[in-house]
Amino acid sequence: MMQNRRQLFASTLRYAALGLLAVVGGSAVAKRRKLVRQGKCVSGGVCTRCDLRDECDLPEACETRRGPGE
Numbered sequence: 001m002m003q004n005r006r007q008l009f010a011s012t013l014r015y016a017a018l019g020l021l022a023v024v025g026g027s028a029v030a031k032r033r034k035l036v037r038q039g040k041c042v043s044g045g046v047c048t049r050c051d052l053r054d055e056c057d058l059p060e061a062c063e064t065r066r067g068p069g070e
């Protein structure tokens with residue numbers, strides 16, 4: 001009986017931690033996207049490693065999507 005309570009408590013904590021991580025991660029991504037929409041670079045201008053490159057309309061990102069010499 002005590003073992004079941006411990007398992008239930010551990011499972012509850014585990015899922016609560018996972019949920020918290022998902023919320024924090026999702027809000028961080030949403031915040032980065034919002035800044036890009038406002039015209040602010042969020043990755044120090046290193047577009048080739050930026051996860052928002054495909055949806056970014058800033059000039060630097062557009063240049064890297066076009067590639068060199070185009």
Ligand code: SF4
Pocket residue numbers: 036040041042043044045046047048050051052053054056057058059060061
């Ligand atoms: S794609 Fe380039 S310009 Fe756009 S946010 Fe990322 S690093 Fe900045």
